[in-house]
Amino acid sequence: MQTEDGCERMPKKRKSGGRSKGSKGKGGLVQCSSCGRLVPADKVKKETKYVTLIDPTLARELRKEGTFIPRERVTKYYCVSCAVHRGRVKIRSKDERKNRSY
Numbered sequence: 001m002q003t004e005d006g007c008e009r010m011p012k013k014r015k016s017g018g019r020s021k022g023s024k025g026k027g028g029l030v031q032c033s034s035c036g037r038l039v040p041a042d043k044v045k046k047e048t049k050y051v052t053l054i055d056p057t058l059a060r061e062l063r064k065e066g067t068f069i070p071r072e073r074v075t076k077y078y079c080v081s082c083a084v085h086r087g088r089v090k091i092r093s094k095d096e097r098k099n100r101s102y
C-alpha cells in the first residue's frame, strides 16, 4: 500500500482492525470471561445466555406443571483467541474477510 507522499504503509488485514469503534478514540476495557485478558469493549465477542438455577430435568418437569421458573441473563465476554477456540468465530480467508454481512 502506498500513500500520497510515497511512504510504505503496513497493509491492513481488516478495514475495521477487528473492532467496531469507528473513529472514536479509546473505549473501555473488559475482561475475557475465559482467560482474564483485558480486551477493548468494542473488540470483544459477547455471548448472552439465559440460565436457570434449577436442574434442567427438574425445570422441565416444573414447566410441564405450569410453574414460572425465573431465568437469569448471563453475558460473557470473550477475547478473539478464546472466541476462536470455542468456535464462536472462525478464521476466514482473505476473500471471506471481505464479507461483512454479519
Ligand SMILES: [Zn+2]
Binding pocket: 032, 033, 034, 035, 036, 037, 078, 079, 080, 081, 082, 083
Ligand atoms: Zn480469552
